[in-house]
Amino acid sequence: MALKKLGKQTVKFINPPSIISTASIVGPKEGEGPLAKYFDTILGDDLCGQKSYEKAECCIFKDAANLAIEKAGLKKDMLDYMLGGDLLNQIITASFAARDIGVPFFGLYGACSTMSESLSLGSMLIDGGYADYILCITSSHFSSAERQYRFPLELGTQRTPTAQWTVTGSGGAVISTMGNGPYITHVTTGKVIDFGIKDANNMGAAMAPAAADTISQHFKDTGFSTKDYDVIATGDLGSLGMELTDDLLKKEGFNISDIYTDCGVEIFDSKKQDTHAGGSGCGCSAVVFSGYFYEMLKQGKYNRIMLVSTGALLSPTSTQQGESIPGIAHAVTIERMV
Amino acid sequence: MALKKLGKQTVKFINPPSIISTASIVGPKEGEGPLAKYFDTILGDDLCGQKSYEKAECCIFKDAANLAIEKAGLKKDMLDYMLGGDLLNQIITASFAARDIGVPFFGLYGACSTMSESLSLGSMLIDGGYADYILCITSSHFSSAERQYRFPLELGTQRTPTAQWTVTGSGGAVISTMGNGPYITHVTTGKVIDFGIKDANNMGAAMAPAAADTISQHFKDTGFSTKDYDVIATGDLGSLGMELTDDLLKKEGFNISDIYTDCGVEIFDSKKQDTHAGGSGCGCSAVVFSGYFYEMLKQGKYNRIMLVSTGALLSPTSTQQGESIPGIAHAVTIERMV
Numbered sequence: 001m002a003l004k005k006l007g008k009q010t011v012k013f014i015n016p017p018s019i020i021s022t023a024s025i026v027g028p029k030e031g032e033g034p035l036a037k038y039f040d041t042i043l044g045d046d047l048c049g050q051k052s053y054e055k056a057e058c059c060i061f062k063d064a065a066n067l068a069i070e071k072a073g074l075k076k077d078m079l080d081y082m083l084g085g086d087l088l089n090q091i092i093t094a095s096f097a098a099r100d101i102g103v104p105f106f107g108l109y110g111a112c113s114t115m116s117e118s119l120s121l122g123s124m125l126i127d128g129g130y131a132d133y134i135l136c137i138t139s140s141h142f143s144s145a146e147r148q149y150r151f152p153l154e155l156g157t158q159r160t161p162t163a164q165w166t167v168t169g170s171g172g173a174v175i176s177t178m179g180n181g182p183y184i185t186h187v188t189t190g191k192v193i194d195f196g197i198k199d200a201n202n203m204g205a206a207m208a209p210a211a212a213d214t215i216s217q218h219f220k221d222t223g224f225s226t227k228d229y230d231v232i233a234t235g236d237l238g239s240l241g242m243e244l245t246d247d248l249l250k251k252e253g254f255n256i257s258d259i260y261t262d263c264g265v266e267i268f269d270s271k272k273q274d275t276h277a278g279g280s281g282c283g284c285s286a287v288v289f290s291g292y293f294y295e296m297l298k299q300g301k302y303n304r305i306m307l308v309s310t311g312a313l314l315s316p317t318s319t320q321q322g323e324s325i326p327g328i329a330h331a332v333t334i335e336r337m338v
Numbered sequence: 339m340a341l342k343k344l345g346k347q348t349v350k351f352i353n354p355p356s357i358i359s360t361a362s363i364v365g366p367k368e369g370e371g372p373l374a375k376y377f378d379t380i381l382g383d384d385l386c387g388q389k390s391y392e393k394a395e396c397c398i399f400k401d402a403a404n405l406a407i408e409k410a411g412l413k414k415d416m417l418d419y420m421l422g423g424d425l426l427n428q429i430i431t432a433s434f435a436a437r438d439i440g441v442p443f444f445g446l447y448g449a450c451s452t453m454s455e456s457l458s459l460g461s462m463l464i465d466g467g468y469a470d471y472i473l474c475i476t477s478s479h480f481s482s483a484e485r486q487y488r489f490p491l492e493l494g495t496q497r498t499p500t501a502q503w504t505v506t507g508s509g510g511a512v513i514s515t516m517g518n519g520p521y522i523t524h525v526t527t528g529k530v531i532d533f534g535i536k537d538a539n540n541m542g543a544a545m546a547p548a549a550a551d552t553i554s555q556h557f558k559d560t561g562f563s564t565k566d567y568d569v570i571a572t573g574d575l576g577s578l579g580m581e582l583t584d585d586l587l588k589k590e591g592f593n594i595s596d597i598y599t600d601c602g603v604e605i606f607d608s609k610k611q612d613t614h615a616g617g618s619g620c621g622c623s624a625v626v627f628s629g630y631f632y633e634m635l636k637q638g639k640y641n642r643i644m645l646v647s648t649g650a651l652l653s654p655t656s657t658q659q660g661e662s663i664p665g666i667a668h669a670v671t672i673e674r675m676v
Contacts, residue, residue, distance in 0.1 A: 128466025
């Protein structure tokens, strides 16, 4: 059998999976941002009625999962698989949510790249003939992430200008052999790239080389150029990481400036909302894609976009042991029609 | 296109991937156990010449990856993908190793079920036509796991009789469209199952219901019976979890006692080695499969086995917040010939 691969890192689907529904649930701060009207649910309270932020995040994940399933017109037991993850240790959000959703589950961890990782693997499972319906979903929560990765919120630690604000939210998409688009047509799977950044408060810089590497590889593998895309959206590089990615790609001979944005830049009004370099987290590209970009594709405002969720592969332990922060980025091409 | 699914949770491959090489590296304690002669490398020092146990684990992972690639007669850049994970927060072992190996990487987290999770997804990617060569690999390390999940070793905390001993080791397999077996013919993907166990020192009991659920579902989906298998091996339930799984399956009408074992029971001589209920960890089923079972299949001593790596989906935080411990188990059928 001939491989369905283009070049080194890209797959082109013969039966492109259709994204038949999406769901997005966000916290109050995200609900005050510029994309507010595109989200399905804006929480009034980021504790979601729970006793801890971890339990709250799980609740948001489950609600987003159930909403995506409902909007697809399905029952839970019609799902063949759920693929997803989150940022918390041992991906407890996704695992505990999967317990309640009760379908075969593949847990993923790609830091903030997990949304496009789940769409990538999910698409191969649909196109390959292993499933009719797959839920791809991730989440993050500002308060659970801050205390796990940085400082307890109660400490009131001052944030650096390069710091980003973890998005509270969960976004999911049901992909299927059926439906009439938008379709996932290509995936370009990232390598782990490390330029030696060691500042855990500057994730954008740590992830930018991986984003640039995956995007340029995508162009090389597919023969697409920037003219073939309406938008290229990285996951959560923020304003600094976005600038670096743009520069790195220019050095590679690809000028994407006109069509380039970042989900972390789009989700907040950084100046008004004091989010410094922008949004971040597994939930960032998940809700911006599931809310905003999916709607733009459905409405026909965009015909072809590339979603490039970006992950910083660090742990507090690796940082304490002097390690630098490698990044990874997975690209997914989504087209209105095929 | 007709789905390649059998029943609810099982996939049967049309082009079963061949496991063309495996590699297993273990620590000194594992090297004193009954399976010692089947491992490729037994470390003299579980620090592996590194300054921390986390760095040591990464080193073991990389060495196992390189050895599997070399034994397959490949160069790194011939791999289409690497799929894998480990137990450390943010799967730093796999992520940092992937940085050096430099191939497209999908990070997975299924706790100790990750080895069969990686073989499951990897097989779908091979059979589906997305790759010619995939490395599926996981690791664990006693000392890095103890301090992350339980207590610093320096504290000398007494272990309960139900406790297990995390295997220090890494096992990997290169699967391919080419080669002449053994072959991965079926995968049964597990659901997250929770019987309400809250004792983090009794993981075997927490994971047993998931193992029983996946094994019984596999029989229902495929029509196979215990007569069709030479061995069914769970991942790391240990002696207690194994007994519970056996009992649960009998209640479901499946008596697997004669062909049933557990990688965590096989790897240590519990009485002599003071490992209580047996071995555990992501590396446990990885090295026992890559070392022992792969060799038994190659030699023709077994014709068809089922590997059911089992994961306990907890974090210290979830336990502190009063959550029970859900489990998950993924089954992979491996046959000498197809």
